[in-house]
Amino acid sequence: MLWVAWWLTTFRGSFVFGYVHYVIFAAAxxxxxxxxxxxxxxxxxxxxxxxxxxxxxxxxxxxFVLGIWFLALRDTLPSWxxxxxxxxxxxxxxxxxxxxxxxxxxxxxxxxxxxxxxxxKRPAARDD
Numbered sequence: 743m744l745w746v747a748w749w750l751t752t753f754r755g756s757f758v759f760g761y762v763h764y765v766i767f768a769a770a771x772x773x774x775x776x777x778x779x780x781x782x783x784x785x786x787x788x789x790x791x792x793x794x795x796x797x798x799x800x801x802x803x804x805x806f807v808l809g810i811w812f813l814a815l816r817d818t819l820p821s822w823x824x825x826x827x828x829x830x831x832x833x834x835x836x837x838x839x840x841x842x843x844x845x846x847x848x849x850x851x852x853x854x855x856x857x858x859x860x861x862x863k864r865p866a867a868r869d870d
Contacts, residue, residue: 759813766809772802780844797838800847804835807854815858823861830854 776798782788783795808831816824830850837846 762809762813765805766813769802769806769809773799773806776800776802793838793843796843797835800838800843801835803847803851804831807831807834807851819858819861823857826857827854830857 779788779790779798780795783790783792788795808828811824811827811831815827819827830853834847834850837843837850840846
């Protein structure tokens with residue numbers, strides 16, 4: 743019993759790392775399926791409400807962004823940038839409920855890139 747407790751505490755990080763990767767890869771696959779659903783909705787081949795069709799693309803993108811943030815960005819960003827990335831990812835997922843959901847999601851993605859570029863640590867420019 744003691745060995746199991748030691749094993750679980752030692753490898754907890756590995757489990758989190760592995761399961762978050764599962765979310766990332768599942769979100770990437772769900773996004774590609776969501777694109778097909780969005781095309782079917784736009785060509786009137788799918789009998790879905792607009793919000794449901796939009797959610798098939800925006801929710802996987804939000805999960806993908808949150809997974810990447812959790813694994814790779816969370817420990818390297820200042821607190822304001824962490825809050826901005828999480829808020830924008832939630833906004834991406836929630837954008838399915840409003841009009842022009844894919845446009846709103848795209849703008850949020852661009853904003854995430856801007857936040858990451860602003861917080862990027864670069865060497866000082868040389869005055870030659």
